[in-house]
Amino acid sequence: MPSDGRRVASVVIEERLATTRLVVIVGVAAAVLPVVRRLTGRSRGRQAVSLGVLAVVGALLARVDVRVVDAPDGRCLEVVYGKGVVRQVIPASTIDRVDVVDVSPWRWGGFGYRGSLRLLGRAALVTRPGPGLRVTLASGRRFVLTVDEPAAFADALRAA
Numbered sequence: 710m711p712s713d714g715r716r717v718a719s720v721v722i723e724e725r726l727a728t729t730r731l732v733v734i735v736g737v738a739a740a741v742l743p744v745v746r747r748l749t750g751r752s753r754g755r756q757a758v759s760l761g762v763l764a765v766v767g768a769l770l771a772r773v774d775v776r777v778v779d780a781p782d783g784r785c786l787e788v789v790y791g792k793g794v795v796r797q798v799i800p801a802s803t804i805d806r807v808d809v810v811d812v813s814p815w816r817w818g819g820f821g822y823r824g825s826l827r828l829l830g831r832a833a834l835v836t837r838p839g840p841g842l843r844v845t846l847a848s849g850r851r852f853v854l855t856v857d858e859p860a861a862f863a864d865a866l867r868a869a
Contacts, residue, residue, distance in 0.1 A: 721784070721865045723776035724856050726836045773834065775856055777865040784869035786844060786862075788834065788854070801869030805847045809859040812841035817853070826850050 774789040784801040817823040817833045824832035826846075833853040835841075841855040842862050856862055 718778050718780040721777040721779050722858070722861055723774060724858065724862075726773040726775060726834070726855065773836070775854060775862070777862060784866070786866060799844060799846070799852065801866055803846050803848070804844055804866060804869075806845040807863040807866045808843045808845070809863055810841055810843045810853065812838060812853060812855050814838055826852055 772791060776787050778785055778787050786799040786801070786804070788797040790796070812833070812835055814820050814835045817835050820835050822832065822834050826832045830849065831851045834855070836855050839855060840857070840859045841853055842859040844852045844866070846852070
């Protein structure tokens, strides 16, 4: 605790998700292709924009950190994409239930971020098949993510 009495956030548990090399390769290829097309005079506007968006998404998914943070305003689940460019925070006070589940990429339509919590009421961050965490919010929305130690994350969120 700082000398002025303020509480600072502390990480309870953290994991860097193992993203597939394919995501990184696609992201790099998508970033390079528009430049090559522009230099060779074969640039197509919409394709260049689409590939640029794909490059940004690939770069964000190349590094994903998942953590449970004990912050001054309460414990939360935090997912950080890229190097903090995009941050998804789910306060523990909004969580109704936390379960350990088996995650299948095919059930979610493949790897990566799938769905939308806001628009569809369900989303998943799938980096591999296997054990994962399902967070059900008080609103009924569900967020699923693959982590190596889902039981430890569940316990950390339940302890809030």
